[in-house]
Amino acid sequence: MRILVTGGAGFIGSHLVDKLMENEKNEVIVADNYFTGSKDNLKKWIGHPRFELIRHDVTEPLLIEVDQIYHLACPASPIFYKYNPVKTIKTNVIGTLNMLGLAKRVGARILLTSTSEVYGDPLIHPQPETYWGNVNPIGVRSCYDEGKRVAETLMFDYHRQHGIQIRIARIFNTYGPRMNIDDGRVVSNFIAQALRGEPLTVQKPGTQTRSFCYVSDMVDGLIRLMEGENTGPVNIGNPGEFTMLELAETVKELINPEIEIKMVENTPDDPRQRKPDISKAKELLGWEPKVKLRDGLPLMEEDFRSRLGVPKRN
Ligand SMILES: NC(=O)c1ccc[n+]([C@@H]2O[C@H](COP(=O)([O-])OP(=O)(O)OC[C@H]3O[C@@H](n4cnc5c(N)ncnc54)[C@H](O)[C@@H]3O)[C@@H](O)[C@H]2O)c1
Numbered sequence: 001m002r003i004l005v006t007g008g009a010g011f012i013g014s015h016l017v018d019k020l021m022e023n024e025k026n027e028v029i030v031a032d033n034y035f036t037g038s039k040d041n042l043k044k045w046i047g048h049p050r051f052e053l054i055r056h057d058v059t060e061p062l063l064i065e066v067d068q069i070y071h072l073a074c075p076a077s078p079i080f081y082k083y084n085p086v087k088t089i090k091t092n093v094i095g096t097l098n099m100l101g102l103a104k105r106v107g108a109r110i111l112l113t114s115t116s117e118v119y120g121d122p123l124i125h126p127q128p129e130t131y132w133g134n135v136n137p138i139g140v141r142s143c144y145d146e147g148k149r150v151a152e153t154l155m156f157d158y159h160r161q162h163g164i165q166i167r168i169a170r171i172f173n174t175y176g177p178r179m180n181i182d183d184g185r186v187v188s189n190f191i192a193q194a195l196r197g198e199p200l201t202v203q204k205p206g207t208q209t210r211s212f213c214y215v216s217d218m219v220d221g222l223i224r225l226m227e228g229e230n231t232g233p234v235n236i237g238n239p240g241e242f243t244m245l246e247l248a249e250t251v252k253e254l255i256n257p258e259i260e261i262k263m264v265e266n267t268p269d270d271p272r273q274r275k276p277d278i279s280k281a282k283e284l285l286g287w288e289p290k291v292k293l294r295d296g297l298p299l300m301e302e303d304f305r306s307r308l309g310v311p312k313r314n
């Protein structure tokens with residue numbers, strides 16, 4: 001099987017590549033423009049005969065022969081996707097069109113990593129796939145939220161019109177080793193702050209919730225979806241729900257009990273609650289997450305300690 005992973009130099013993508021490369025029948029090609037990803041995440045595969053890395057921006061067409069496409073390319077941290085919103089929406093819309101065009105030309109199956117952000121600031125809790133969402137179409141997050149919604153529409157239109165085999169995963173907040181240290185997302189921020197001895201910045205009001213999935217569970221869910229018979233959309237996430245204050249308290253307890261928690265201003269349109277209903281993933285994919293937050297955080301701490309050069313004191 002020849003598999004293309006767009007965005008494969010990023011956080012989730014590089015873990016997905018590790019897993020796909022375990023199967024000796026797979027050849028893996030990564031296409032990435034390194035906006036938020038890095039070659040470092042793939043260094044153990046560079047030079048491997050079954051692996052290829054291409055510097056490529058998905059807003060440009062790509063002409064290669066593949067059997068499957070995992071289409072992840074898109075900045076995921078709000079700081080980075082808001083940095084150049086026009087580019088973010090081009091990546092989601094033109095990038096997905098290009099990858100669908102490729103899938104159509106070569107007859108490949110394509111999986112899109114959509115997001116829980118398609119539910120916006122949800123009025124239904126937890127969120128099932130049948131919920132249409134509550135998204136501000138002109139807000140500062142819409143380049144990402146609406147971009148992913150259009151990407152989902154394009155996937156279904158190509159499926160209905162051209163018979164392309166599609167899979168859509170709606171990913172909920174995922175964390176783990178290899179996240180950019182200054183990625184800006186909450187788990188990486190808190191761990192980096194705790195290790196640097198800086199206050200944990202909880203954005204107000206601190207009662208907003210998220211549900212955090214460890215990256216190995218996520219990769220397992222994505223591969224099951226690709227290999228299974230259902231188009232989705234399927235929520236993939238961990239239903240364990242925490243307020244941001246609870247998350248800060250947990251990081252403080254596990255990593256640095258002396259650290260301060262500081263309340264700071266939030267950004268516009270921050271969703272107030274988020275938790276996946278994963279009934280569909282359980283039923284259709286036989287999938288559910290295994291790693292609890294308290295077990296996943298120390299694994300991420302270890303990786304951040306080695307990259308920041310902060311050894312553990314006994
Ligand atoms: N991590 C999460 O919590 C989460 C949640 C929901 C959805 N997702 C989705 O999963 C995917 C991966 O997220 P991640 O957390 O690994 O983020 P990431 O930022 O670490 O990875 C994204 C990768 O895409 C690349 N990229 C960005 N724009 C590109 C372009 N135009 N052309 C080629 N490559 C480009 C980046 O360089 C990077 O390597 C994204 O599609 C994201 O929307 C992630």
Ligand SMILES: O=c1ccn([C@@H]2O[C@H](COP(=O)(O)OP(=O)(O)O[C@H]3OC[C@@H](O)[C@H](O)[C@H]3O)[C@@H](O)[C@H]2O)c(=O)[nH]1
Pocket residue numbers: 076077078115116117171172173174184185186187189190201202203204208209210244266267270271
């Ligand atoms: O330092 C911080 C950073 C963030 N936060 C809060 O933590 C919560 C989560 O924020 P993050 O930036 O980690 O991520 P968000 O949940 O807002 O968005 C994410 O959603 C799903 C994916 O598509 C993306 O990975 C990303 O868009 C927010 O309520 C935010 O206000 C803090 O309290 N402190």
